[in-house]
Amino acid sequence: MRPFTYARATTPDEAVDLYGEGSAYLGGGTNLVDLMRLGVALPSQLVDVTRLPYDRIEVDGDGLLIGATVRNSDLAAHAVVRERFPVLARAVLSGASGQIRNLATVGGNLLQRTRCSYFQDVTRPCNRRELGAGCSAREGDHHNLAIFGNTPECIATHPSDMAVALAALDANVVIHGRDEIPLDSLYGHDPVRNSTLEPGDLITHVRIPALDGMTGTYKKVRERASFAFALVSLAAAVDVKDGVIQDCRLALGGVAAKPWRARRAEAALRQAPATVPEFSRAADAELAGAEPLRGNAYKVDLARNLIVGTLSELAGAR
Amino acid sequence: MTEKAQVRIGVNGRAYRVEVDTRTSLLDLLREGLDLTGTKKGCDHGQCGACTVLLDGRRVNACLVLAVAADGSEVTTVEGLASGDELSPIQSAFVECDAFQCGYCTPGQLCSAVGMLDEAKSGWPSAITDDLAESPVPELSAREIRERMSGNLCRCGAYVNIVEAVRRVAK
Ligand SMILES: Cc1cc2nc3c(=O)[nH]c(=O)nc-3n(C[C@H](O)[C@H](O)[C@H](O)COP(=O)(O)OP(=O)(O)OC[C@H]3O[C@@H](n4cnc5c(N)ncnc54)[C@H](O)[C@@H]3O)c2cc1C
Ligand code: FES
Ligand code: FES
DSSP, X not given: OOOOEEEEOSSHHHHHHHOOTTEEEESSOTTHHHHHHTTSOOOSEEEEOTTSSOOOEEEXXXXXXXXXXXXXXXXXXXHHHHHHOHHHHHHHHTSSOHHHHHHOBHHHHHHOOOOOTXXXXXXXXXXXXXXXXXXXXXXXXXXXXXXXXXXXXXXXXXXXXXXXXXHHXXXXXXXXXXXXXXXXXXXXXXXXXXXXXXXXXXXXXXXEOOOTTOEEEEEEEOSSSSSSOOSEEEEEEEEEETTEEEEEEEEEESSSSSOEEOHHHHHHHTTSBOSHHHHHHHHHHHHTTOOOOTTOTHHHHHHHHHHHHHHHHHHTOO | OOSEEEEEEEETTEEEEEEEETTOBHHHIIIIISOOTTSOOSOSSSSSOTTEEEXXXXXXXXXXXXXXXXXXXXXEOGGGTSBTTBOOHHHHHHHHHTOOSSOTTHHHHHHHHHHHHHHHHTTOOOTTOXXXXXXXXXXXXXXXXXXXXXXXXXXXXXXXXXXXXXXXHHO
16 A cells, blocks of 8 residues: 555544645545555545544434435434435445444445446556556456446446435535535546546535435345345335326436436336336336446346336335 | 554553554554454455454444544454453354354454444344334344344355354344
8 A cells, every 4th residue: 555644634624724636535444445455546645534523414304414424324223314215224224234334434435436346456457547548347347337328438337325315315415615516416427537526525415305205215136135236226216196106216326337317217207107017118218228238238127127126116006 | 744643542441552554454453563363354355344343332344444543442352352251142152053163254253243233222224124214123033133244254154153143142
């Protein structure tokens, strides 16, 4: 690991002041320390943000204001999160292990890097590490990589489960000294950048608006029953009245470089009867836009089945 | 500013003050700096759980924690579970149930189990808990124990007996 200095911030201004060229903010370290050990991340200074006063969850009307240093396990255990936003609690609980969730922070979870094995292996070319080097995954093993939004440069996925639920919940990200932004704009469209944040931007909170009348859940398909990243996951929330879908939110994980809000499927579902044929039609509308690679076309079927199965369960439809 | 740092840390009730290279993990500080080799290194990437310790009462992977970031904390390692010669309930249960073969994963399994049982006692749900709104969570089933202990791998495959040992203490 490259040598670095360590500083601990207790106020946001102090954190931003301490941040200089080559710095990185340190949350729980569960991703950053690992990447430093692998030689992928090479910060010359760590600014520890875990002592900032952002370790609280505040109920904000029918929504929530979640501090960026709240640990993943505290988020999932919070009574209001469990009652009103089970989709978020389930997503967080399905991620990583009990030990890692005790360390991982909300801010760090959002900004964790892709788990593409070539990104993590400094002996292999990777555009995300070094633009222009080439992408080893396109010709290599990409069974777990993206089917939406791929570019010639990169086909990586974003690994966070929590972010998928937050995308479905229309969450905003609050950044110190700037206007808050929708979660979707945190990830943006740049093929190789991890986020749209500028160096030194500090996430202070995540804001979730009320989830009017919708019930939601999170489903995750993976290669073993627990402690594995998603092949495909789905955060879903629906409001069904008299057999008709009033409103719905769908976001897919494991399929793109960011949580993939399935807006085409949502549009197809609004005011449609809550029936399996309609769910299938909506899933097809979304997946028509997929561009699977040689080794991951199975994800298209997986995503379709997950959407239809989860909506059927939520709506009690046959 | 330097790449060395002073760290004050309590381990198993004893206070330490040590100088560390900022790159040192809590795991390496325990094993190499403080000669507490009970905590094991399996993967050094958060994937196996062999390095699990209790940090301010919560189970964490010591390989992912930088020692400097743990400054001011209290750590309990496997060496701190027993009181003198008297084994803790989870240690006795592991012996009774023959919950290990080579024993390499055992220190991590033990610390993880202690932390996990505390989490369950506080009413924390898991990914497979049916009703998230229900609190406290009902008695831990074997399935719940497997899910909650999934961060600890055992290459010898002693899982059946590990689950049984944890279940005995959970009761
Ligand atoms: C073995 C293993 C399995 C895992 N499985 C899963 C899984 O199944 N699902 C899943 O979702 N995740 C999984 N994870 C990933 C885990 O959830 C992330 O590592 C964790 O959420 C990152 O949070 P952290 O606080 O530790 O971040 P850190 O590692 O501290 O930081 C991550 C990044 O965020 C930046 N950062 C941190 N806080 C802020 C802030 N407030 N403002 C701006 N930048 C900030 C850091 O500079 C760094 O770039 C797994 C990890 C491991 C090691
Ligand atoms: S050594 Fe820490 S999890 Fe494997
Ligand atoms: S007893 Fe050998 S690894 Fe678990």
